[in-house]
Structure formats: C-alpha cells, structure tokens
Amino acid sequence: MTTSKIDLKKSLDSYRAPRGTFRIVDVPPLRYIMIDGHGDPNTSPAYASALEAIYPVAYAMKFASKRELGRDYVVPPLEGLWWAEDMSTFTTHRDKSRWNWTMMIMVPDWVGSDMVNAAVNQVKKKSSPARLGDVRLAELSEGLCVQTLHIGSFDDESAVLEQMHHNFIPDNALQLSGTHHEIYFSDPRKTGPEKLRTLLRQPVTPIEAATSVSFEE
Template sequence: MDKYDVKKACKALYAPSAKEFAMVDVPMTRYLAIDGKGDPNVELAYIQAVEALYSVSYALKFHSKKVLGRDYVVAPLEGLWWAEDMAAFTAGDGAERDKSGWDWTMMISQPEWITTDVVAEILEQVAAKKQLPGLRSIRVAELAEGLSVQILHVGSYDDEGPVLERLHHEFMPANNLGFNGKHHEIYLGDPRRAAPEKLRTILRQPVAPAGGANPAAPADESVPSS
C-alpha cells in the first residue's frame, strides 16, 4: 500500500528555500480547524486545540488505512495568524512581541478522500473515548489561498519578525503586491524535540496585485462538521 504524504505530493508548497522568497499557487485544501485568540505560549485553549487536532487526525489516518484501504502520513500542524494591527507581528524584538491580542486558526490538512461525513463519524468515536475539551471546537474548513509568497524560516518562532519585516516592507512593495489573506505558518519542526534554533517553519502570505488586494481577506471557510 502506497502511503500518501502531502509534503512529497506537493513539494513546491512544503519545501521552500530559506534564502529567498518564492511565489507559489496554493490550491483549495481541506483542513480540520480550531479558532482561538491569545498568546499560544500561555493560552490553555491553544494547547487543547493542538491536542484535539492531532487526536482526530491520527484517528482519521487509522480509519482510512483500515476501512478505506488508503494510508497516509499525518500532515504538519499549520496556523493562520492575524491581529487588529498586523504590525504586532513585526513590532518588538523576539520574545518582546505582544501576542495577547493575536487571533489564530490552528489546522491540519486532510487528504481529499477524507470527507466531512467521515470526519463527523470519527469525531464521535474520539469523543466517546477521550475527554478532550478542544473536540467541540473542531470544524472542517476549506482554504483557497491562490497566489502566495513563502519562505522557510529556520530558528525560533520569536525570531520571525525580521523575515516578515522584509516580506511586508521590501519584497511585496518591490513586486507591487498587497495582502490577500491571513499570515500562514506551517510547522515542519517539533518544538518538543528540536532546539529553538533548529525549528523549521514555512512562512506564507497570500498576495494579489496591489490594486486588487484585500488586506482583510479571510480564508475561504468553512464547512462546519456535524
């Protein structure tokens, strides 16, 4: 049985250079998602969200392999991040950034054959076995980002500010691009196992020609799970 791995199937989206920004076209993708607000380092809701997303994602993987006959690698954790003032992401130095006002949607992408009905079935099964507060907040979301700029950031999450500063104030203006969606991060490293300086995070920003960009454009969401 071939094991599907989205990182290999969509290599251009999951293996960007760490040296320069790259333009990519991101297709419609279905996710398990949970919305929240506040500093991810201290918010209990954030920890509960990540725990629930992984629990359901692995349950879906095992169901797919056993019942549907299709195995796959669970995709990496991803996050959409935004704030009333987007300068909050580049202001300050490292850990000094004020994250209390950040909004977020944490997500794990799912293969196209994992339908909303299958998700609903597995959610019930997981809820019957585990007491996970985040389960009740899980929804199925479809996100179509289209034209985007991305780069690989190697290092601590708190050191992303200078990279985003270059993206927002150098690369995008130089290429006549404006914001067309939420700041998107894809976590290729596990902070529980890797030293902060070795973490690998894809930083992605949906864009559009400056005249037609919508700085407040939300993700194309959502298909609520039942």
C-alpha cells in the same frame, strides 16, 4: 487501493519553500480540520486545549483511511493562521497576548466529511477533549502567496516577515490580502529553537486587482 504511505507535504508543491529567499506560489484550495482561539500560544490554556482536540481527530482519520480505504498517509504538519487588529504585533512588538489564531491540519482529498465526523465521534468515546466540539472541517482558498522557509526560533521570524511584507511584496507589485500562515515542519517539544523549520506564507494579490481569501464551510 494501496497500502503505501503518502506524504502530502512532499507531494504538494505549495509545501515547498527555499530558505533565504522568497517564492511566489499559487496555492490550490485545500481542506483542513480547524479550531480557533486567542492569546499567547506559549501560555494560553486555550491553545493547549486546541491541540489536545485536533491531533486525536487527525490520527483517527489517518487510521480510518488505512483501515477502510486502504490508503495510508503521514499525518500532515500542524499549521496556523495568525492575525491581530494591529498587525505590527507580528513584526515589531511581538505581543502574543493580542494574537488570534486558527490551528489546523490538512485533510486528504479522499477523506470525506463523513469520515471526519466519524473520527470526531471516535475520539469523543475514548477521551472527549474539552474543545473537541469546536473542531470543524473547512476549505481554505489562498491562491497567490509569497512564502519562505525559516529555520530558527519563532521569535526570530519578525525580521523575515518585515522583509517579506515591506520589501519583497511591494517590490513585486503585490499587496497583502489574507492571513499570515505558518506550517510547522518541526515539533518544538523535540527540536531545539535554533533548528525549528517553519514555512512562512503570506497571501497576496497584484496591486491593481485586490481580492480577499475566504473560508467555505
């Protein structure tokens, strides 16, 4: 056992992306605590209540890992899967009221489902957020992906995504095959919009061999 603190976003290659260029990566299957919702993240009560549920569980797991296993780690960044019936709402219209989302935080591979359940029960005893019962543990298998680092406001992502979806991906004989994925390296409550650091990821497949990603619970 060790008491050194592990930072997973620094040790996993799939959490690295350059700014100003697109990178093709093979993302391994990873486990997350997740919670689903719909609507504008800036105004939807469902989004706020989702974060109120998922963050305490993530920190309860971290402290349990350090206390019980002697393995301390930095709580990984918040991540989000985003989709809509009309995907142009991401790159053209930006109608956030039509967005569906899954907010999630990665779970280290040494943290078992029993420890996740114990963390949920611990949070329930202390504060019991309204959507705590909706938090679930699931594995996400994305495989081949295109990603880049975006620095700036969330609303400025559309030009980057337009270039990714309509230029880089088809120019490399690839096609979209999964859900738009964002990893938030900055806290918007503490960081100005122009300095926000967000990893933008899009699962893809070669055009001649299309497959789909799936969740395994």
